[in-house]
Amino acid sequence: MKVVLVTGGAGFIGSNFIRYYLNKNQECVVINLDKLTYSGNLSNLDEVVSDNRYVFVKGDILDKDLVLRILGGDYSPNGQKVNRIVHFAAESHVDRSIKDSSPFVQTNIVGTQILLDALRESWNKEDSDMRFLHVSTDEVYGSLGETGYFTEDTPINPNSPYSASKASSDLLVRAYYETFKMPLLITRCSNNYGAYQFPEKLIPLVINNIVKQENLPVYGKGINVRDWLYVMDHCEAIDVVLENGKLGDVYNIGGNNEWKNIDIVNLLCDLVDDALGREKNSKRLIKFVQDRLGHDMRYAIDASKIKNELGWSPKYVFEDGIRETVAWYLENKAWLENVTSGAYTDYYAKQYGDGV
Numbered sequence: 044m045k046v047v048l049v050t051g052g053a054g055f056i057g058s059n060f061i062r063y064y065l066n067k068n069q070e071c072v073v074i075n076l077d078k079l080t081y082s083g084n085l086s087n088l089d090e091v092v093s094d095n096r097y098v099f100v101k102g103d104i105l106d107k108d109l110v111l112r113i114l115g116g117d118y119s120p121n122g123q124k125v126n127r128i129v130h131f132a133a134e135s136h137v138d139r140s141i142k143d144s145s146p147f148v149q150t151n152i153v154g155t156q157i158l159l160d161a162l163r164e165s166w167n168k169e170d171s172d173m174r175f176l177h178v179s180t181d182e183v184y185g186s187l188g189e190t191g192y193f194t195e196d197t198p199i200n201p202n203s204p205y206s207a208s209k210a211s212s213d214l215l216v217r218a219y220y221e222t223f224k225m226p227l228l229i230t231r232c233s234n235n236y237g238a239y240q241f242p243e244k245l246i247p248l249v250i251n252n253i254v255k256q257e258n259l260p261v262y263g264k265g266i267n268v269r270d271w272l273y274v275m276d277h278c279e280a281i282d283v284v285l286e287n288g289k290l291g292d293v294y295n296i297g298g299n300n301e302w303k304n305i306d307i308v309n310l311l312c313d314l315v316d317d318a319l320g321r322e323k324n325s326k327r328l329i330k331f332v333q334d335r336l337g338h339d340m341r342y343a344i345d346a347s348k349i350k351n352e353l354g355w356s357p358k359y360v361f362e363d364g365i366r367e368t369v370a371w372y373l374e375n376k377a378w379l380e381n382v383t384s385g386a387y388t389d390y391y392a393k394q395y396g397d398g399v
């Protein structure tokens with residue numbers, strides 16, 4: 044039976060992954076270790092909270108004793124030892140890393156090292172079918188010009204404190220694989236979109252602001268290009284790599300779906316206005332603001348390795364995925380209110396959301 048430790052499972056991708064995993068597997072245990080920072084929200088998991096295969100542990104990946112107890116089975120319903128780890132927990136927003144990189148160094152680098160050390164201590168090479176998947180980002184590769192794609196062999200060249208912290212953690216994972224031959228895997232994906240994303244990131248922030256008829260602050264000229272991947276496609280790809288990926292390898296995961304930021308903002312204006320039955324005039328809210336420092340121009344993933352070796356490619360058509368996403372945010376106003384009010388207000392866009 045799979046006993047999965049998911050770190051950062053109360054965040055955007057982690058919570059979607061937990062729902063996906065419990066739906067897909069009858070017999071399994073999922074233990075969610077999450078510190079509940081501003082971007083972690085237990086209401087992301089309302090649907091599974093009473094599932095007896097799901098366990099929530101509030102805690103920090105920097106707490107090695109806690110991680111060791113979880114791996115040893117102390118938090119599993121029947122004391123089962125963990126045999127899968129999917130590591131999402133991270134500080135994830137580039138703008139915040141530009142303002143203060145310390146939490147990024149702590150969680151993303153030191154936290155990953157602590158998880159690796161806890162696994163090294165508890166892992167029994169002989170009787171374990173353990174697999175640990177480290178979820179990383181295409182941002183570790185740096186920025187592309189107008190042409191070309193990131194492959195797994197593209198040299199790491201991070202430009203923001205966020206991507207530098209993720210690249211550092213990738214290198215630790217690589218080094219622990221080379222040194223200790225631990226059962227480790229790395230995935231690097233492009234920008235995800237979908238339900239339950241904290242509304243400091245481009246798509247939910249823009250939807251939220253259109254609904255409230257507030258300014259849509261777009262960095263520079265809005266010509267930076269991102270490759271958008273539906274979060275449910277990403278969850279499936281993670282599961283495929285977790286079970287079938289070659290240990291020690293890196294797998295790129297992309298949507299083959301490049302968009303300029305300004306085109307996404309324009310599209311969202313039309314979709315939200317349409318869905319709310321309003322006159323299509325929200326584009327007037329677009330305000331170009333001073334560009335993000337060190338703003339990467341273009342990311343684009345070559346995902347042929349995961350397709351050729353593991354048979355995965357994205358299933359969702361962007362036009363459908365983005366419509367479903369818009370509909371979800373419009374139907375879940377209470378969730379939006381919850382995550383952008385009260386204790387979250389200090390961190391929310393007023394302070395950090397300079398642009399998208």
Ligand SMILES: NC(=O)c1ccc[n+]([C@@H]2O[C@H](COP(=O)([O-])OP(=O)(O)OC[C@H]3O[C@@H](n4cnc5c(N)ncnc54)[C@H](O)[C@@H]3O)[C@@H](O)[C@H]2O)c1
Pocket residue numbers: 050051052053054055056057076077078079080081082083084102103104105130131132133134135136150154178179180181209232233234235236240241
């Ligand atoms: N969102 C994207 O488009 C994207 C793209 C590529 C890679 N990634 C990577 O995917 C992972 C998940 O991203 P996301 O968008 O879901 O992030 P998120 O910010 O929505 O969620 C991060 C989660 O980690 C938790 N967390 C933070 N520090 C912790 C700590 N010290 N101990 C335990 N839990 C902690 C938070 O409470 C939160 O629940 C990250 O590693 C990120 O780098 C995200």
